[in-house]
Amino acid sequence: MEIGSEKLHSDIEIALSAKMKPIKEIANSIGIKEDELDQYGKYKAKINSTVMKRLEHEQDGNLILVTSINPTKAGEGKSTVTVGLGDALQKLGHRTIIALREPSLGPVMGLKGGAAGGGYSQVLPMDEINLHFTGDIHAITTANNALAAFIDNHIHQGNELGIDPRRIVWKRSIDMNDRVLRNITVGLGGPSNGVPREDGFDITVASEIMAVLCLADGLQDIKKRLSKMVIGYTWGQRPVTVADLGVEGALTLILKEAMKPNLVQTIAHTPAFVHGGPFANIAHGCNSVAATKTALKLADYVVTEAGFGADLGAEKFLHIKARGAGISPKAVVIVATVRALKMHGGALKEELTREDLSALKTGFENVKKHAETISAFGLPFIIALNRFADDSPLELEAFGKLCLDSGISYALTEVWEKGGGGGIELAEGILKLIEDNNRSFEPLYDLSDSLEVKIVKVAKTVYGASDVDFTPAARQQMKKFEQEGWGSLPVCIAKTQYSLSDNPVLLGRPTGFKLTVRELKPKIGAGFIVALTGDIMTMPGLPKSPAALRMDVDESENAVGLF
């Protein structure tokens, strides 16, 4: 697919043939002591919270945020570029840590087959990271479903709190693509089986607990956040929280180990923190605050990524994660590919191998919009043009010209095929930007703005919408939420990742569109208000021929079929 796909090596083959260093050595290289580490096998470890305490007064390193254009079916390789950039910085002699999200098993079994970078820019052990890793997502699933069981048990045992079974907003979760669990009825079969009601499962990475784990600052903060989560409403329509049920202690206990950042390595032995993986639409879509903050204490450069395009991931990274945690990127990378831009310019997926300068030019508007957004936040950026095998020389030249004409700097990356060596130009570009920049980002809205103003500001400045339509239900909710005292939280707009607008087929740079906000959801534990635009899928389905059909274990107990 990307450069190197002409060779007959799949990601798993490259990953399994790579020679890892013992994780103790990797930890040691960034100054983590052995008693601050809990090993999970020889090549994975969890980092104890004692590290942060020890380094509390150290200066932070430089944070680099990797984001992208709106994703297309052509693939952009954002994680691959993130890993490759980290390896390139390490190769240039800089103390570097990469901070990534954990992959969700459901999509691995479905379409993706794997998600830990690609080619020679991967984090290892790729097979274990894609399967159970250190059990974080399982712990979140468990906490999520324990809470669901406590809710239904409370109702079954007399419902002292007066929870309205029709107004429970806490859903069950599972780390699997399982469409039949989207809408279910539970509690059937008579009184001993509880009180019947409508329910449904989300994929675990969409659980508020995943967002809580990613945004919390330590175990006591997790507990505080968990206790504030709204699980539903009483018959009198007052919110019911986890604290009302009294189970925040048990949920915290379930999450105790999952809270600790995981340490692994890239093929080039660059340390990588892979921790947390919230959805980038219903949640904020970036790795954990704990991992990012710990990495900043341990390295001069920390490379991290945010989910989907800059309109979703980077916006939320900045407004939700970075503002909440008191950190700021020093510079931003926007990943783009010729293939994806041609799709944004109207080319069909089947025609992407054909040279199409006109589509490229039209599609380039998508990069430009994201570049403007990052500028609006006051941050310097560089475009990483992630080269694919069938990009033509003329297309590459045309891209360079488009950048030059727009005053945008870019670097060509070939990290899939060459690892860090294919990202040197990008690394040098980033180092230059950081050297010249001493500012933090400027939020596009204030927390004291009303929920409506916050949403409108993001819609206009980041998406390029002409205006926002709120449904009557959404307006009523905004009013109610502000009455509940939730008005000062940031907003987390759930929107299709494929378009800057809320219509997935409007590619490139749509203009003159109105964003429609249908519904709001309070995520008080996570600390944001979700605003839903369009139908947001929180439980994917499996394709006709799932990747699982090609998975196996060979005679030497190695994984087969992850790619």
Next chain:
Amino acid sequence: MEIGSEKLHSDIEIALSAKMKPIKEIANSIGIKEDELDQYGKYKAKINSTVMKRLEHEQDGNLILVTSINPTKAGEGKSTVTVGLGDALQKLGHRTIIALREPSLGPVMGLKGGAAGGGYSQVLPMDEINLHFTGDIHAITTANNALAAFIDNHIHQGNELGIDPRRIVWKRSIDMNDRVLRNITVGLGGPSNGVPREDGFDITVASEIMAVLCLADGLQDIKKRLSKMVIGYTWGQRPVTVADLGVEGALTLILKEAMKPNLVQTIAHTPAFVHGGPFANIAHGCNSVAATKTALKLADYVVTEAGFGADLGAEKFLHIKARGAGISPKAVVIVATVRALKMHGGALKEELTREDLSALKTGFENVKKHAETISAFGLPFIIALNRFADDSPLELEAFGKLCLDSGISYALTEVWEKGGGGGIELAEGILKLIEDNNRSFEPLYDLSDSLEVKIVKVAKTVYGASDVDFTPAARQQMKKFEQEGWGSLPVCIAKTQYSLSDNPVLLGRPTGFKLTVRELKPKIGAGFIVALTGDIMTMPGLPKSPAALRMDVDESENAVGLF
């Protein structure tokens, strides 16, 4: 509760105050090399399959099986005695390994609060073992639910195999006590959400995959067993297997690490293998073959336990696990308590602190029946009388007299309070039995017997039933299963654990009762046919005040409220 409960230390307090040795040292003490070990933190490890290969030709140590009378609400402390006996053998200078089941998180959150022995006879780290441990049960949940998703996806995508959605026998699973998930409907809300059907969740330890993992001999055997699991029937009522769906490779991959035995230690640093935890009614209820066989290669004495009373756990341990794996216990411990025997003799739970020699005498018949059963298998045994604080001297004396009159040997244990020191008499008794015994157990039925004959033999010899009633449905199933070629599998009778009969309120030693077999279930991957008698609960519920309400994490990140 048990001796020592007068002191103000809970199990978790004792566990947290114990000083563990690094797991590398424990491994080293039984000759496991560092590269054969995958550490999960400092005090837990998985043992690679290379150990078994290296020791293939070594002689096996002596296996000791711990079973008990029919359990009552008074508590027997079977796991506590198992751990205490192991510590006692170690204390006497014998190379000993304890082999236990993994606790299920659902009951921990519900009633139990913890399950890794008790008092000074515990396995550590108790908190982690009771929570996620090394993720085995999460892996089983994941494999179980991946299979469920593959089934529903197959139907949604065209149903090439012609699976009848009304005849799917594969249920979803979750490691939580959650009664509202027993009976559900899935696939609601229109065509994009799959095909609607009735479904339900079992607790994970009731999943056939748990039984497969526990009975399989290596990863390739797991794959073969998984491929044979029956997930439902076609419109033409022919069985559909995992092999038909082609996902046995993916499921094996999900279970790759879970297959490896886990090593931990007791408070006295005796090595303990804690691995696998199938239900002892719907499944066979003992720890994994992989763990037991590996332990037998590494130690002179291996102490293991089977679930519930000897009528359920020991019978299945012998007929299913031991026969399949080609191993045999050298001697058996039957755990009894004065309290529990008084309940078997008609005393009420509220009156157990009151001396009641008459109830004790009547209840003693329960011990005698289990003793006869173990004798019928041709195995020597000893009763462990697990002493509780309010056992009166007269009661203890009466118990001794009852044993003497029946020609049964027994030993008093005080392992809750004293650890291994409280189990020396029991250990010496067991050593004597093993010294005098060179036989393997004799099964009570042959695999070539018909399913009906197998069930009748167990019912009469082990339960003491006068006869067995098969419902017409059960008779039809027996015929069908034998036509399918499943007739030569052992039977796994699902019966209440509280009574020797299929009526939970018939305590003591009921006679003249008929066992009713209602239904049969093929567990072809596990390798047995389940015969259901009465209503067998495969998804427990939470109590009004779940143990979870008292759980927390303290400022030092230690677990609170596990007991």
